[in-house]
Amino acid sequence: KxxxxxxxxxxxxxxxxxxxxxxxxxxxxxxxxxxxxxxxxxxxxxxxxxxxxxxxxxxxxxxxxxxxxxxxxxxxxxxxxxxxxxxxxxxxxxxxxxxxxxxxxxxxxxxxxxxxxxxxxxxxxxxxxxxxxxxxxxxxxxxxxxxxxxxxxxxxxxxxxxxxxxxxxxxxxxxxxxxxxGSGHFVKMIHNGIEYGDMQLISEAYFLLKHLKKMDNEAIATVFEHWNEGRLHSYLMEISAQVLRHRDKDGDYLIDKILDTAGQKGTGKWSVINAMELGMPLGLIASAVFERSLSSDKNLRVEAAKRLAKDRKIDTTTDLSLVDDIEQALYASKLVSYAQGFAVLQKASDNFSWNLDLASIARMWRAGCIIRSAFLNDISDAYQASEKPKHLLFAPKFAAETAQALKGWKGLVITALQAELPVPALSSALNYYLSLTTANLPANMIQALRDFFGAHTFERIDMPRGEFFHEDWTGKGGNTHSGSYNV
Ligand code: NDP
Known part of the structure; x- marks a missing residue:
């Protein structure tokens, strides 16, 4: 046979x-x-x-x-x-x-x-x-x-x-x-990158509940289980609660005995490298990859904590809205992460003529895989709408949800940083959201500086796009300027 x-x-x-x-x-x-x-x-x-x-x-x-x-x-x-x-x-x-x-x-x-x-x-x-x-x-x-x-x-x-x-x-x-x-493997790579981001976000939420609210493992697990009933419903949320409740052979919580150095096998790093190659922001996943790298240098961190922050005391808070704020921040940051990931897929699709169907990709991730979650249904719906959104956050549901989350999200990042608790992914997402929604960024300053020292040229707001100018900033420069290509 x-x-x-x-x-x-x-x-x-x-x-x-x-x-x-x-x-x-x-x-x-x-x-x-x-x-x-x-x-x-x-x-x-x-x-x-x-x-x-x-x-x-x-x-x-x-x-x-x-x-x-x-x-x-x-x-x-x-x-x-x-x-x-x-x-x-x-x-x-x-x-x-x-x-x-x-x-x-x-x-x-x-x-x-x-x-x-x-x-x-x-x-x-x-x-x-x-x-x-x-x-x-x-x-x-x-x-x-x-x-x-x-x-x-x-x-x-x-x-x-x-x-x-x-x-x-x-x-x-x-x-x-x-x-x-190689589009199948590209999509899998971005899936894994998103997985890095999701795990970093969950670990930050855990850290804040543990240190700002002084919650124990059981209490945090209960919060995660509660969130898992709502819009954060996902496999990773579900197993995070299980991880927190898991006991070691001696009856202690295993999570408290696991060394805080995260490993990585490369797909997160590849996602970021390829996003950079495509000229696309993938900041949340990048911050997750970099945080794993920083976590792995335990000796350096222990020494730095001793040398540079020995008097640090974390102010706990009794603010009851904090748990809700973390949920808002987590959800909004997750949205940003998926929006960034899907934008990279779209760009790769355009660049390599892959004709990717983003709605179909979101549907494929709804079950079986590590990032499976309820809200992939919403992402699939967003990309299937009669008017495909130019950016995932433009989809009416997501636009409304981020606007609604903003207050809690900002408040939480401020509270965390005030307490000197690192939140690289939550804050990276917030910064992205703020930059994305800022019509006039300070990149005019960068262009001026580039032109000043390297004659890299700039475009002007009072001239049509695509026309490049060079200024003789000091009155001593020549007329020759550098090419105005982007890499
Ligand atoms: P490993 O990544 O550990 O791969 C081991 C297998 O590769 C063994 O069968 C091994 O054979 C074979 N192998 C290694 N080198 C050679 C070689 N030179 N010639 C022939 N065979 C070779 O195993 P996994 O099952 O974890 O993963 C398999 C693939 O699936 C990997 O690419 C992995 O990245 C991917 N993957 C893994 C997931 C996971 O959760 N583990 C999830 C999704 C994808 P031998 O026994 O002789 O050493």
Missing amino acids: KADIGLIGLAVMGENLVLNMESKGFTVAVYNRTVPGIEEGVVERFVNGRGKGKNIIGCTEINDFVEHIKTPRKIMMMVRAGNAVDQLMEQLFPLLSPGDIIIDGGNSNYEDSNRRVIETEKRGFRFIGTGVSGGEFGALNGASIMPGGSQPAWNDVKPILQRIAAVAEDGTPCCDWVGPG
Whole structure:
């Protein structure tokens, strides 16, 4: 019997995706490289363990694996991003038949996926680069899947990918075609960047409730559970409450024993780098990435606290509205973060001619993935409105909500800073909102300075846009000016 699909890479994601596919009625061939000299390799362990008695064909040789898959073959790779993917593709190419489809479900860089689509199509095969979000649980029970690449391959893989995807409340699978090239991986990257932002915002809310309100873990968990009933309803909010209530073996709260240094695997950083490449503000996610970097230098912070802030005393507050203000600030900042993220997607779509459907992307994130939340429905509705908003915050619902949140949001950031409690994401979002809504920013000063020292030229408010001027600021300059290009 031949397999409907093959999967390479039996680590946590691969293994669970295979079991998910099999449970939906598909026969799956599996392959993982085997370290020489080891008696029971990864493949044997899986087919004799969790895969036992199931429609799973274990293969320890890659050519045997390829032979066991129905043509046109669908081969999904769930391996470490980077060289491993290229190495595997080189091994696969000589074994494939025209029209076969390679699917990379790892967290690959979208530029690698752009290149791999071209390299694969050149050889007469097809390539799909897909984001898969939802961790171990999502892989097994339904993930959010964001495929892009060789469009003609979509019809062939759709029945399998949509079957293993999570299903939103309205019954739609959280998997749909994203676009050409590496767009699937680009969308997954921004998803992960937003995840960085969401977690930073939650950690700031936790910090403020803990230090300004002097709440204990149980009380904060109760607040988070309450918020999770409302517009902040989301998976991350839900598990934050669970994390706070979780006890260590000795009965103490585990959260209080976890070292405050955050790790990162790169997708947040890539989001920011790519936003910069596109000339787009992604300040909230950037502040989340930078804060993780700062958190990881624990020794420096401990020393700085001792040297520079040893007399710091945090003033607690009994102000009852504070909890509501945090909710307002958290919600408004989250809106800013998603608005920034979706704006980057739109810009990438325009730049790379991907024709991304932002409403569809929001819908794919409603279930299965880590940032799943109620308000992705509202974002999808906003982008589906007859008049698509130029900026997410222009959507009438969001415009009204930010206006309404502003008072509490400002008050909270002021209170936090007054108490010397850092709120990099909440304040970055507020600054963005204020800059966005300021018709006349002080960038005229920057342009004047650039022109003064480097003859970089400027545009004038009393002249048509696109005409550039250079001033001889000191009366001693020449007439030659620098080019007025933007990078
Ligand atoms: P890992 O990222 O730890 O990847 C391990 C797998 O890659 C193993 O099967 C390993 O084989 C294989 N591998 C590594 N190097 C090579 C190579 N040179 N040639 C062939 N195979 C190689 O496992 P995960 O399951 O966590 O993730 C798989 C992919 O999915 C990654 O790209 C990850 O970023 C992405 N992802 C992970 C999520 C998660 O929650 N863990 C969520 C969403 C995406 P071996 O056993 O022989 O070492």
